[in-house]
Amino acid sequence: KVIEASRRNKIPTALKKLPGPKGYPFIGSVPDVPEKNGFIKFADWSKEYGPIYQVNLAGTNHVWISSDQIAKDLLAKKGSIYSDRPHISALIDDNRTSAQKFANVIMRESEKALFHRYPEIEAKRMLVELLEEPDRYNHVLESFVARVTCRLAWGRSEASDELKQRTRELLIAVSPTGALGNKLPFLMALPDWLSPTKAWERRRARTERSFFETMQKEVEKDAREKKAPQSWMKIFLDSRSKWDFQYELEGAYSVGMHGIAGALTIAAPMQTFCLAMCFYPQYLPMLHEELDRVCGDRLPVAEDRPKLPFLRAIIRECLRWRPPVPTGIPHSLTQDDEYNGYHIPKGSVMHPLEWAIGRDPSIFPDPEAFNPLRWVEPGWPTYQEPLTQFPTIINCTQFGYGRRLCQGQTVADEDLLIGIGSIAWMFNISKQRGPAAENTSSHSIGMNENASISQEELNTGIEKSKSRTTMEDVLLSKYTYPGAFPASRDEEEEKAPKEAKEFSKFDPANIDPTLDFSTLLIAKPLPFKFELRPRDGKRAERVRKLFQEGCEKGEYTDSREFWGHNQGKGKPCGWGKV
Numbered sequence: 001k002v003i004e005a006s007r008r009n010k011i012p013t014a015l016k017k018l019p020g021p022k023g024y025p026f027i028g029s030v031p032d033v034p035e036k037n038g039f040i041k042f043a044d045w046s047k048e049y050g051p052i053y054q055v056n057l058a059g060t061n062h063v064w065i066s067s068d069q070i071a072k073d074l075l076a077k078k079g080s081i082y083s084d085r086p087h088i089s090a091l092i093d094d095n096r097t098s099a100q101k102f103a104n105v106i107m108r109e110s111e112k113a114l115f116h117r118y119p120e121i122e123a124k125r126m127l128v129e130l131l132e133e134p135d136r137y138n139h140v141l142e143s144f145v146a147r148v149t150c151r152l153a154w155g156r157s158e159a160s161d162e163l164k165q166r167t168r169e170l171l172i173a174v175s176p177t178g179a180l181g182n183k184l185p186f187l188m189a190l191p192d193w194l195s196p197t198k199a200w201e202r203r204r205a206r207t208e209r210s211f212f213e214t215m216q217k218e219v220e221k222d223a224r225e226k227k228a229p230q231s232w233m234k235i236f237l238d239s240r241s242k243w244d245f246q247y248e249l250e251g252a253y254s255v256g257m258h259g260i261a262g263a264l265t266i267a268a269p270m271q272t273f274c275l276a277m278c279f280y281p282q283y284l285p286m287l288h289e290e291l292d293r294v295c296g297d298r299l300p301v302a303e304d305r306p307k308l309p310f311l312r313a314i315i316r317e318c319l320r321w322r323p324p325v326p327t328g329i330p331h332s333l334t335q336d337d338e339y340n341g342y343h344i345p346k347g348s349v350m351h352p353l354e355w356a357i358g359r360d361p362s363i364f365p366d367p368e369a370f371n372p373l374r375w376v377e378p379g380w381p382t383y384q385e386p387l388t389q390f391p392t393i394i395n396c397t398q399f400g401y402g403r404r405l406c407q408g409q410t411v412a413d414e415d416l417l418i419g420i421g422s423i424a425w426m427f428n429i430s431k432q433r434g435p436a437a438e439n440t441s442s443h444s445i446g447m448n449e450n451a452s453i454s455q456e457e458l459n460t461g462i463e464k465s466k467s468r469t470t471m472e473d474v475l476l477s478k479y480t481y482p483g484a485f486p487a488s489r490d491e492e493e494e495k496a497p498k499e500a501k502e503f504s505k506f507d508p509a510n511i512d513p514t515l516d517f518s519t520l521l522i523a524k525p526l527p528f529k530f531e532l533r534p535r536d537g538k539r540a541e542r543v544r545k546l547f548q549e550g551c552e553k554g555e556y557t558d559s560r561e562f563w564g565h566n567q568g569k570g571k572p573c574g575w576g577k578v
């Protein structure tokens with residue numbers, strides 16, 4: 001290993017080493033990267049070291065790219081060597097199969113069928129839930145996305161709560177700031193009883209597999225009874241032999257992973273939309289005007305897309321302003337390479353840093369401002385015609401680069417158009433008024449966090465009630481660098497070692513309220529207080545009636561528990577409730 005590492009570090013004579021921070025022995029620059037909004041630190045370094053630089057993080061070379069052109073030159077044009085994925089140490093079995101041929105077909109078929117109108121169907125349920133319980137908006141938006149994705153994947157929405165939970169767990173497992181095994185990889189080499197993180201991952205992976213198998217069986221049963229609604233699983237079952245899958249489970253995994261990927265990401269820009277409308281209120285009346293002109297007294301539908309450029313501009317700007325994956329999803333370099341006289345060693349983890357790429361001032365003047373007009377007013381560098389097609393989120397940098405480009409772009413496009421369009425059609429969105437708002441700059445952190453951000457997400461890999469001291473306890477009491485101690489928001493914080501607590505301390509007064517995002521790989525705005533009021537009683541009445549009619553037709557079935565009431569430990573599978 002030592003020989004391999006020194007070979008890797010050897011730079012060919014004609015080439016230079018990429019610039020970057022020096023870091024500390026062994027752990028590299030880990031202590032310099034904050035857990036909260038670490039992407040801003042990486043963007044700051046790009047101002048210091050340039051649009052491509054490298055950072056040693058615990059012995060692995062990470063290359064950060066903050067220019068769209070360089071990301072294209074390397075990750076897309078040299079796709080043959082830049083398309084691997086780095087190993088994720090906290091995963092026991094890496095089943096992230098992308099099954100491209102199958103993925104292309106299921107996406108094309110769904111798009112052709114206007115996603116079977118699932119987003120439009122679920123938008124009505126979402127609006128009624130928002131009317132009933134606006135405080136739970138975060139939860140409601142996540143449910144909307146999970147239900148649509150669940151229908152797309154398996155034809156029905158009943159498993160959407162399970163899907164949400166599977167999604168959260170996978171997000172924890174793959175996030176550098178999530179499962180402890182990603183920060184301290186050797187924990188994954190210990191026996192389960194000494195490493196709760198590893199035991200957690202084993203349970204997570206087992207539950208995920210059971211979930212995917214269960215869902216496949218459900219669709220097989222529906223198909224036998226000739227009542228299977230359209231879904232990706234149905235496409236798989238209808239023509240099993242067509243796909244070059246090597247093992248039986250591959251279809252179940254491919255469908256399941258697309259379900260998870262879909263449920264994971266799309267709620268983030270919807271939540272960002274609410275945030276943006278509170279802090280940039282001048283744009284909501286413009287959006288209302290467009291929706292009223294095009295849709296009148298009915299909800300937006302897929303066919304309205306060409307006539308809604310301002311809605312598309314708002315959605316495009318949400319993705320740029322607060323990218324759902326601000327650090328990008330990394331690629332891995334499979335052989336030594338060079339760029340502009342710099343050496344990039346094999347095995348480097350390559351990050352297209354979306355946070356910085358979407359803030360290049362030559363392309364996005366005044367990049368910190370949320371400004372949808374940059375997409376629809378001639379004169380801005382991002383303006384493009386025809387406005388029936390542009391702006392569009394399809395192929396934007398926030399979906400990645402090259403061979404690993406996001407496969408669910410059209411699903412995201414449709415969900416966001418219908419989801420955000422429907423919310424704007426129905427509601428006024430504004431900052432909270434009243435005395436409480438004045439005290440907190442209209443921003444109340446954690447208002448309904450239990451409803452939307454699970455404790456597992458906040459306390460990743462930490463076992464709450466245990467009698468044994470584990471290797472993790474020992475490490476957590478010694479390692480005090482940011483990242484060693486997962487942010488904690490409950491009584492556990494009191495018990496945390498003093499020095500570790502210092503890093504997990506979070507002071508709402510010191511943070512830009514539009515930057516209070518969750519810390520995992522997908523960055524979602526933490527729940528905040530705002531006003532969500534129907535624009536008029538007629539619209540509310542109309543949507544309630546449409547939903548009622550749907551219920552009568554059996555369109556909206558309730559969520560179902562797949563593992564029984566007590567899902568927790570002691571069972572062969574299952575984790576907490578959503």
Ligand code: HEM
Pocket residue numbers: 098257258259261262263265266269324325328329330331398399400401402403404405406407408409411412
């Ligand atoms: C706003 C929503 C979404 C965003 C911002 C997003 C972003 C991304 C990004 C950045 C990547 C990595 C690309 C790269 O490595 O260069 C990715 C990959 C992927 N996405 Fe998405 N995504 C979204 C929605 C979806 C949806 C709805 C689905 C499925 C229905 C999906 C399925 C996938 C899959 C399967 C991959 C892996 C591709 C591969 O490794 O070959 N995504 N996505």
